[in-house]
Amino acid sequence: MTKTTSKARYSCYPFMREKSCLVDYEIRTDSLTTRIGEALASLRIEKQCEEIAILERLQPLAYHLNGSVRGRMAITEQDLAWLDDIYDRYITRRDDWKNFYLPQGTQGAALLHVCRSEAKKSYRALHKVSQERPVDELLFSFLGLLANVFFVLAVAVNQNQGIEEIVFHSKSYGKG
Template sequence: MKKDIRYSCYPFMREKSSCVDYEIRTDSLTTRIGAVIPTLLDDEKGQIVLEDLRIIHPLAYHANGSVRGKLAITEEDLSWLSDRYDFYVSNVKETIQQFLLPQGVESSARLHICRSEAKKSYRALHKVSEEREVPEILFDFLGLLANVFFVMAVYMNKEHSFEEIPFISKSYPTKKAK
């Protein structure tokens, strides 16, 4: 009897390979990016971020399939993302000289969640790299993507005049808040 596909949410779910965990993590990342987009549709101050997310959104799924399948993240993608990072940093440079609590307007809070998901995806990719060879560009992409989400979040708070809250660690020496 043929198995009914309605009971299978993902064909590789029972694999022992860490690749499955990476694919699930990047699927979560892509889903979280999709959850930011509606918060920006009617936000005239968020149109630059919205335009960038419309490019980043499919790139996250390309990163998803780039381990099991053909590498789909290119040097051009990485260069574009790096340019976007530079754009956002140029707008929030003073604010990001310290640790900040992840919070803010709704789009910013969701971008912080995306940042965290990108870091989890990076870590899952590291686990895959212990089992098989992984293209270095995927690590570069996910690391940079996490940082882009961070500066995007700070940018959105700045655009909405939402004050960042510095975080002063009791565990590690950090720069003093200004």
């Protein structure tokens, strides 16, 4: 059997050597999508059914974020409205959202905090892309809200498991 070689075998992504910030955005959103998968695995073990259903819908949307700049816009106003509804549904479950919580708790909640951080990194990478080319404002809205949704999901998962949030008091900001 003869071994065939192609350049594709040595390339993990065809655009890796581009100078554009777009590649960094695409790598960031790929990481976000991967982290959502990791959070899903933990939430399945923790039997967080409502949050699992949300992440199962969010994961492909994260890949759609990935291609929506280089390719066709794949995030829709309906996707944003759905995400808005998720946020509204979770935000009404608590009245102490003015606090800043340490990212901790169950494995699933901790991974949702990682997803929150990845969404913020993706937003920042998208901002850099927007300095090079036009970017649909819907992508910024979706990513910003997505980070906030991951936060409320993490808090809900902890609450479902009886884990108390730990309020963070900054020595740098506020009354100190």
